[in-house]
Amino acid sequence: MKPDLSIVFANVKFKNPVLTASGTFGYGYELADLIPLEKLGGIITKTITLKPCDGNLQPRVAEVTSGILNSIGLQNIGIKSFIEEPLEKLKKLGVPVIVSIAGASVSEYVETAKILSCQNGISAIELNLSCPNLEKKIVCHDLSLVQNIIKEVKKISKIPVIAKLSPLVTDISELALAAENQGADGITLTNTYPAMAIDIKTFKSKLSTLKGGMSGACVKPMSIRCVYDAWQSISIPIIGCGGIMTGEDAVEFMLAGATAVSVGSSSLVSPINLIKIINEIEDIMIKKNILSIKNIIGMVNKNEKNNTCS
Numbered sequence: 001m002k003p004d005l006s007i008v009f010a011n012v013k014f015k016n017p018v019l020t021a022s023g024t025f026g027y028g029y030e031l032a033d034l035i036p037l038e039k040l041g042g043i044i045t046k047t048i049t050l051k052p053c054d055g056n057l058q059p060r061v062a063e064v065t066s067g068i069l070n071s072i073g074l075q076n077i078g079i080k081s082f083i084e085e086p087l088e089k090l091k092k093l094g095v096p097v098i099v100s101i102a103g104a105s106v107s108e109y110v111e112t113a114k115i116l117s118c119q120n121g122i123s124a125i126e127l128n129l130s131c132p133n134l135e136k137k138i139v140c141h142d143l144s145l146v147q148n149i150i151k152e153v154k155k156i157s158k159i160p161v162i163a164k165l166s167p168l169v170t171d172i173s174e175l176a177l178a179a180e181n182q183g184a185d186g187i188t189l190t191n192t193y194p195a196m197a198i199d200i201k202t203f204k205s206k207l208s209t210l211k212g213g214m215s216g217a218c219v220k221p222m223s224i225r226c227v228y229d230a231w232q233s234i235s236i237p238i239i240g241c242g243g244i245m246t247g248e249d250a251v252e253f254m255l256a257g258a259t260a261v262s263v264g265s266s267s268l269v270s271p272i273n274l275i276k277i278i279n280e281i282e283d284i285m286i287k288k289n290i291l292s293i294k295n296i297i298g299m300v301n302k303n304e305k306n307n308t309c310s
Ligand SMILES: Cc1cc2nc3c(=O)[nH]c(=O)nc-3n(C[C@H](O)[C@H](O)[C@H](O)COP(=O)(O)O)c2cc1C
Pocket: 021, 022, 023, 024, 046, 047, 061, 068, 070, 072, 074, 100, 128, 164, 190, 191, 192, 214, 215, 216, 217, 219, 241, 242, 243, 244, 262, 263, 264, 265, 266
């Protein structure tokens, strides 16, 4: 029997749990000639802001051992142009579309969410809470700011709101719970990890911004731990993200408690990896005789009740 890969996340039905990670797949429709986009579970767009944004100066991407360092700086065309063109094309793909947004203030998040909320064809909003705010601090480092953004966006949004959190906090469970308490319909764990790499030929940083965010295979165990920890304390669903390169990696995240996964660096290496990951999940299910992918969500939590300090 063909295993059932479908999941329900924040009341939205996805045919499989594999989504594109924000910022690593453009606006989401550009690669239609390269891969069958209709086979994806869903598309999370790059982060959109109220006004267009040029992003940071080059170089803003550097390859490091088992990972990628980036400081793109939220380059995007702004919400008005996004609605005029990319969104129209996205609506025609026949897969759920989640639009990632960010702002330099609470009111910018709210304004952008309000505009999106009036559009058809958007399944959810993902709040990128891992970008720098006005004081150039990561939003997630200010708990009351995180709470305020979620609370205010939830007041006006007619569609589900997903909070994408930074892993660089003292207690990810506390942050996840705060998101849930403000009404978030789900969370994404995690965004990139603050990092730096230096070119020993030039003695300069590999990025124009000196520091950036780390992603790729090397971050996977840390992100899985974040999912595992958050899953213990919240009841809203989690999109697991960070270093998913194969179907096995995706299954690991789901065993830790993720309902869906989003894949970034792997699709930058080759976009077809997204389809391979879906097929590999199906192969694992057949081998393990798992009829529905929903049955494995958080299974490691149910099996392992040993709370160690590590
Ligand atoms: C080049 C690049 C650009 C990214 N842009 C965004 C973005 O615009 N918004 C966002 O929320 N995350 C962004 N991310 C983070 C990814 O969505 C994802 O959280 C992170 O890369 C970890 O997943 P991965 O290891 O599968 O890449 C970006 C990552 C990369 C590598």
